[in-house]
Amino acid sequence: MKIESSVTSLSWIPSEAIVGGTRLAFDAGVTHYDEPPPDELGDLGELRDADRFRFANYLGAWVEVRASGEIANAGYSGAGMMGTTTLRVAGLRYVFQAVALPDLQHEIEYGDGWVRFTQTAGGRTGMPAPRHVRRAPFVQWQAPLAWTTLTLTIHTNGKTEGALVGASRFPRHWVYDHAGQLTSKSGLIDFKDWYAKSFGKKTPWGSQDSEAFVTVVESALERSLSKQVMSGAAKVRIMNVGPGTSIVRQGETGSDVYLILDGVVRVEVDDVRLAEYGPGALLGERAQLESGTRTSTLVAVTKCRLASVPASALDRNALERLSTGHHREDTDAG
Numbered sequence: 001m002k003i004e005s006s007v008t009s010l011s012w013i014p015s016e017a018i019v020g021g022t023r024l025a026f027d028a029g030v031t032h033y034d035e036p037p038p039d040e041l042g043d044l045g046e047l048r049d050a051d052r053f054r055f056a057n058y059l060g061a062w063v064e065v066r067a068s069g070e071i072a073n074a075g076y077s078g079a080g081m082m083g084t085t086t087l088r089v090a091g092l093r094y095v096f097q098a099v100a101l102p103d104l105q106h107e108i109e110y111g112d113g114w115v116r117f118t119q120t121a122g123g124r125t126g127m128p129a130p131r132h133v134r135r136a137p138f139v140q141w142q143a144p145l146a147w148t149t150l151t152l153t154i155h156t157n158g159k160t161e162g163a164l165v166g167a168s169r170f171p172r173h174w175v176y177d178h179a180g181q182l183t184s185k186s187g188l189i190d191f192k193d194w195y196a197k198s199f200g201k202k203t204p205w206g207s208q209d210s211e212a213f214v215t216v217v218e219s220a221l222e223r224s225l226s227k228q229v230m231s232g233a234a235k236v237r238i239m240n241v242g243p244g245t246s247i248v249r250q251g252e253t254g255s256d257v258y259l260i261l262d263g264v265v266r267v268e269v270d271d272v273r274l275a276e277y278g279p280g281a282l283l284g285e286r287a288q289l290e291s292g293t294r295t296s297t298l299v300a301v302t303k304c305r306l307a308s309v310p311a312s313a314l315d316r317n318a319l320e321r322l323s324t325g326h327h328r329e330d331t332d333a334g
Contacts (some may be wrong), residue, residue: 001067005178006060006078008044009148010037010053011122013171014279024269034171041180048083054171055100056081057121059150059162069156071115076105080121099124101145101205114155120204122147122168142188144198148173149209160271166209170194171210172279187278188214188263189304213264213302215278221322222282225314228281229259236312239306247298247306248284255292256308257284257319263304267326268297283326284313285319 012034026251037052044056060078065071081273082100106118124145149166164175176181202208218226230236238261241247250269258265260281267274267283274296277283286295288311311319318332 001064001065003154004062005152005154005160007150007152008041009057009150009164009174011171011173012037012053016143035322037174039182041176041315044081048081054083054234057148057150059117059119061117061152063115063154065156071114074108074115076117079103082123089312104204114153116151118151120147120149144194147204148328149204164212164214167212168194168198169210182217184214184216185261185278187215189262215264218280219325220278222325223258225282225318226259226280228314229307229309232313234309237308242301243300243302246302248294250294250297252294253292254294255288255311256313257282259307261305261307263300266299266301268299286323288319289323
């Protein structure tokens with residue numbers, strides 16, 4: 001019996017990802033941010049041609065299992081795929097092809113009833129990115145490297161598990177399973193760290209990967225509410241907080257809800273850690289539903305960028321459904 005499966009990551013640039021002077025080229029329309037990738041993967045070639053991602057890591061693999069249940073053979077069948085960067089200057093349009101580095105396919109691991117594959121894919125972004133260096137010629141024109149490292153575990157009973165285990169701190173990385181369903185996301189973008197350090201030895205093609213902060217996918221209800229937060233009539237407050245910061249504390253009064261734009265936030269009740277949430281999650285709704293008292297503490301696990309609005313600006317019925325989902329998730333996590 002032959003079992004085939006895959007896991008795929010798409011990497012893209014959301015509007016909140018760029019900081020500092022580099023934003024000028026994006027905000028002026030010289031180059032562009034990306035629309036979020038689809039919830040269902042679809043055809044990678046079509047997405048690339050439509051400029052929907054900066055690069056993709058497609059880890060495909062197969063395992064041959066004997067009738068006795070023993071593993072007879074296994075191998076890789078996937079590869080990375082680079083996108084393009086489009087620049088628009090003085091009415092002209094230039095397309096820069098990204099430069100792929102060789103895919104790194106690790107030695108296959110064999111366990112008791114399972115096989116694990118690990119693949120790193122990525123390369124240089126399509127647009128030259130000048131930066132200062134210490135030695136002559138004192139300016140480096142090559143863009144930093146971007147990558148993801150995925151694992152895929154195939155069990156002899158047909159069960160498969162994919163995971164994002166390493167990634168560059170920029171851009172955003174979304175992960176899809178074999179059926180093409182969005183399953184997880186990288187929770188943290190650090191443009192400054194990536195822009196300054198992701199060269200040479202400090203990459204998987206040197207000797208160093210970067211741990212990926214991975215979070216579950218937000219619900220369809222949260223995606224709908226997040227659009228209301230960012231484009232509704234209520235004034236949006238943007239805040240940046242460091243790791244370990246308490247965003248709200250249990251027992252305090254308050255009614256704002258918080259949309260995570262970047263980073264990972266932990267939910268605690270009575271000092272017990274219940275769950276962690278990443279970009280796209282909407283938190284803090286229960287205070288509006290329960291007499292204005294915070295029922296949990298929200299703590300930044302990483303540095304975070306958040307948007308907040310008064311909960312009264314959102315539909316109460318939607319907040320009640322959101323609260324029901326969070327209560328279930330927090331109970332399961334606990």
